[in-house]
Amino acid sequence: MWVEIGIAAIKTGAILGVVMALAGVFGWFERKVSAYMQDRVGANRCSVFGFAGAGLINTIMADPLKFATKEDFVPAGVDRLLHTLAPCVNFFPVLVAFAAIPFGDVLEAGGRSINLQAVPLNVGVLYILAMVSLSVYGVVLGGWASNNRFSLLGGIRGSAQMISYELAMGLSIVAMVMTYGTLDLQTMVRAQGHLIGGWLPAWGVLYQPLAFLLFLTAGMAETKRSPFDLPEGESELVAGYFIEFSGVKYLMFFMTDFIEVAVVAGLLTTMFFGGWQVPYLMRDGFHFPLGVTVALPHLLVVALQIVSFLLKVVFFGWLQCLIRWTLPRIRYDQLMGLGWKGLLPVSLANVLATAVVILAWQA
Amino acid sequence: MAEQYLPALVTFCLAGGLVATFAVLGKLLGPQRSTPLKGDAFECGNPPSGSARERFPVRFYLTAILFIVFDVEVVFLYPWAVVFRQLGWFGFAEMLVFVAVLAIALLYVWKKGALEWE
Numbered sequence: 359m360w361v362e363i364g365i366a367a368i369k370t371g372a373i374l375g376v377v378m379a380l381a382g383v384f385g386w387f388e389r390k391v392s393a394y395m396q397d398r399v400g401a402n403r404c405s406v407f408g409f410a411g412a413g414l415i416n417t418i419m420a421d422p423l424k425f426a427t428k429e430d431f432v433p434a435g436v437d438r439l440l441h442t443l444a445p446c447v448n449f450f451p452v453l454v455a456f457a458a459i460p461f462g463d464v465l466e467a468g469g470r471s472i473n474l475q476a477v478p479l480n481v482g483v484l485y486i487l488a489m490v491s492l493s494v495y496g497v498v499l500g501g502w503a504s505n506n507r508f509s510l511l512g513g514i515r516g517s518a519q520m521i522s523y524e525l526a527m528g529l530s531i532v533a534m535v536m537t538y539g540t541l542d543l544q545t546m547v548r549a550q551g552h553l554i555g556g557w558l559p560a561w562g563v564l565y566q567p568l569a570f571l572l573f574l575t576a577g578m579a580e581t582k583r584s585p586f587d588l589p590e591g592e593s594e595l596v597a598g599y600f601i602e603f604s605g606v607k608y609l610m611f612f613m614t615d616f617i618e619v620a621v622v623a624g625l626l627t628t629m630f631f632g633g634w635q636v637p638y639l640m641r642d643g644f645h646f647p648l649g650v651t652v653a654l655p656h657l658l659v660v661a662l663q664i665v666s667f668l669l670k671v672v673f674f675g676w677l678q679c680l681i682r683w684t685l686p687r688i689r690y691d692q693l694m695g696l697g698w699k700g701l702l703p704v705s706l707a708n709v710l711a712t713a714v715v716i717l718a719w720q721a
Numbered sequence: 722m723a724e725q726y727l728p729a730l731v732t733f734c735l736a737g738g739l740v741a742t743f744a745v746l747g748k749l750l751g752p753q754r755s756t757p758l759k760g761d762a763f764e765c766g767n768p769p770s771g772s773a774r775e776r777f778p779v780r781f782y783l784t785a786i787l788f789i790v791f792d793v794e795v796v797f798l799y800p801w802a803v804v805f806r807q808l809g810w811f812g813f814a815e816m817l818v819f820v821a822v823l824a825i826a827l828l829y830v831w832k833k834g835a836l837e838w839e
Contacts, residue, residue, distance in 0.1 A: 366728035370735050430747040431759045446740045453736040477728045484799065507775065514781050521788040528795040535802040606747030691838050698836045706820060709798065713805060713813050720806060
């Protein structure tokens with residue numbers, strides 16, 4: 359049993375490290391992508407031993423150090439426990455949500471077959487949705503614990519937005535669960551290794567393109583990223599529900615934003631784009647369509663799968679940064695209208711249509 | 722059966738440790754020079770205009786209640802989605818009636834204007 363705990367601890371430690379690194383990379387994308395889209399260069403001054411890394415040192419080393427060493431002042435009249443608790447309640451669920459996403463097939467090491475998923479649950483999808491729902495508490499607590507009426511309004515609006523789009527997210531995931539017949543993420547990814555017609559990888563987006571678009575929209579609205587970031591309202595409310603948090607607490611809210619980008623990107627990859635699957639790569643090597651086979655050692659296959667997963671997650675994070683810096687912010691009543699009157703009926707119709715198609719095809 | 726949740730427990734402990742480290746780090750590393758002005762609420766330079774513990778629109782409560790109703794519907798859709806192939810057309814018809822009742826409820830709420838001006 360201790361070996362099991364040890365293996366789980368190593369996998370979890372690796373995934374948490376990757377998540378923090380991804381948060382840093384997405385923060386870097388945010389600055390560099392926005393800079394080049396706005397025809398400027400962005401941050402590039404901080405360097406370590408002359409290596410500036412095009413702003414990477416700035417985002418990954420200088421920013422966290424700056425946040426950690428700033429004064430952590432608490433406004434008057436707040437409940438100190440709630441004020442400290444709010445960023446923690448926001449940060450913790452998204453960390454554990456990413457841990458349920460599979461990043462590889464099995465690793466055969468030391469006579470054991472280790473499933474490359476930090477939290478291998480057979481109800482993985484429900485677990486991730488539950489954790490994402492928990493982060494609503496952090497938003498409400500942050501707004502309430504700030505003793506600032508604009509913070510409170512920002513927090514309440516933020517939580518109303520998050521719960522409205524959770525419905526659309528949940529329903530688009532229901533469509534994917536129906537397609538694969540399982541809630542387990544690793545089974546879903548393995549099922550995407552089949553080839554349609556002998557040559558096309560059976561990725562989820564080919565079966566459910568509408569669910570992909572719905573999930574992308576609902577995911578971006580759930581994580582309160584532009585164009586849905588009115589609760590944060592960068593140019594209006596300064597920072598909405600996390601105005602009164604400084605130093606490490608602000609760093610936690612800030613990192614939560616980017617880790618949620620990683621979670622949404624990870625879920626998009628896993629359910630719609632094959633997760634860790636490389637097209638035509640099976641456990642013993644490449645099996646190309648025309649009968650060409652390339653045998654590869656096991657460790658290389660595992661490394662290719664992990665790299666493929668990371669590349670896809672980084673691509674979807676980049677896509678979310680791109681969308682953020684392209685579209686203008688939409689108004690709050692338009693946002694809630696889109697969630698309740700647009701996405702919810704469309705995703706319900708998608709679920710029913712999927713059921714009809716699958717049952718008709720089965721008959 | 723319960724052993725499959727052991728990695729979840731390990732993850733919770735590790736992530737909890739990380740979050741606690743962050744929380745403690747702030748108190749340790751930052752200076753502590755509090756002045757009365759730093760304690761005021763931030764309103765873009767204006768003096769704070771009163772307590773934050775006042776009323777806010779009841780429309781948010783309405784949104785939360787509607788969310789509960791439709792979230793329970795989504796929760797009921799999940800087990801059906803996993804086994805619906807075995808249940809066939811009969812199960813689909815039952816689920817269609819269920820979703821139709823709630824769709825009529827959504828339409829009623831829409832027409833009554835509960836989804837407006839949020």
